[in-house]
Amino acid sequence: MNGLAVQIRMQRGALPLDVAFEVAAGETVVVVGPNGAGKSSCLLAIAGLLPLEAGRIALGARCLDDGSKRGFVPAERRDVGVVFQGHLLLPHLSALDNVAYGLRARGHARRAARETASSWLERVGLGAELVDARPAALSGGQSQRVALARALAIDPAVLLLDEPMAAVDASGRLALRRELREHLASFAGPRLLVAHDLADAFALADRVLVLEEGRLVQAGPIDELVARPRSRYVADLVGVNCFRGVAHAGVVTVAGAPLRVASNLEGEVLVTLHPRAVSLFRQQPAGSPRNVWAAPIEALEPTLERVRVRLGGPIPLVAEVTHSAVDELRLEGGGEVFVAIKATELNVTQC
């Protein structure tokens, strides 16, 4: 199987899209980013539904688009399987005929196409009683299964999925995500998935690309994203504290307040801090070169294992502590607590 090499340059409305990345065969890459960042445009370009202005899309040695009219291979000759946002099952065809459609377009006889389609529907776990149902009668999860079967049935060289979970309600999402992971794993080609939900990326991605305003701001394994978010969006996404400030001689000034850091970067920087790296004390702690200040407690948000403590003050941040620590420190909304942060816990990146 061939890898996918993408270099996209085009104007989408007011947004200049300029990204380059590769997806190896057997690798799942998840693209995340805010709305309007150009994620879907990337998929459309790879699918052959949006011609490049410049750049190149290639599958192994086969060029699919090089920005020229002659080099553009239209969608119907690309062998790219797409699960669209909203799934886009053809509304006038049954689930079975939707899956058989691609095979029919490739010249398979009606009966053979329907038999193959039916085995695909079985593989994705669509109940036999729904095979002849129209898309309008299917739930979000069922329609996602049909869309996946439809994309896989044509034996594509690449698999693209545009927010496949968006139409699925929360209750069914967990099981469906697990299923999707298995189907992705059994597909040998490159897999590229656009996700809105970081949980999808966690569950499915070998590597994550972060797209913001038409540019790649970060690419790497998900734990790297969590450990060292390189933009406010990523930090918010992974639930990490993030401040913008100006660094000088080991001190970053954030909103007028100094933060001692273990970094010699100078100028505008982004500081990120994991909520678990924030220590809370009843009394002012002594010793060691720490960042210490008193902060008002704005709210306590209990999660399953820990409690997220939302703190106000000059540098608003979130701390994560155990349930027992909340009791020991007698934390409650409206109270005050001392915040201590080691300089080495503060991640500083240039921005």
Add this chain to the structure above:
Amino acid sequence: MPARNRDFPTALAVPALVAVAFFLLPLIGLLARVPWSRAVDLLATREVLDALLLSLRCSLAATVLSLVLGLPLAVWLSSGTSRTHALVRALVTLPMVLPPVVGGVALLLAFGRRGVVGAPLGEWFGIALPFHPAAVVLAEAYIAMPFFVLTVEAGLRALDRRYLDAAATLGAGPWRVFRTVTLPLLAPSLRAGLLIAWARALGEFGATITFAGNLAGSTRSMPLAVFDAFERSPDAAIVLSLVLVVVSAAVLFSLRRRWFPA
């Protein structure tokens, strides 16, 4: 309720009622004068049956012509927004606003015995359109096709093109996408367009009488027969009119969902 007064000021009630009466009274007048007891006899005359049959055949032929030529045209119109598209759309829309008599004169000058196309047609193939049912079909199509084209074009523009994209990624080329996705999704618009075009063709008068002439058995369609009968035997004209009213009402009924969505 105060909201009701805001939606419909009382001062508008009288003219609105006059308008309703204006549309209702002609219908009542027609129905009141229908010679119900002799209706069947009047309809069963040779002349009326000829007109009925001719109207049916010509209007259906004009509808088929609208479909065969108008659908490709509508697809092309919906495919772009260029100046040429706008010009062609204006050209196609013209018969909708043109007085049909003028349309008939124009058709005559193009396809008549001495017309730009008509003269060579007669000279080389011995074909003369005027006073031939084919001329009725042309006149009706000239007036009716624009309704079909514009209805279908609107339907095409409202179509969610992402379905066509989805089909393309599955390996379907443009012609297959058109046959297996566009047409089925367009079915409601096609149905509506065909019905409107047919109703319009059935009622065509001005262009037909000017271009095709008023020859019993050949070009005298229903509306022409109504016009013709009105002086000699008003009762026959009324019964014929009733038939046309019933047909029109049926068309309206079958389009109710499209035109009057609840």
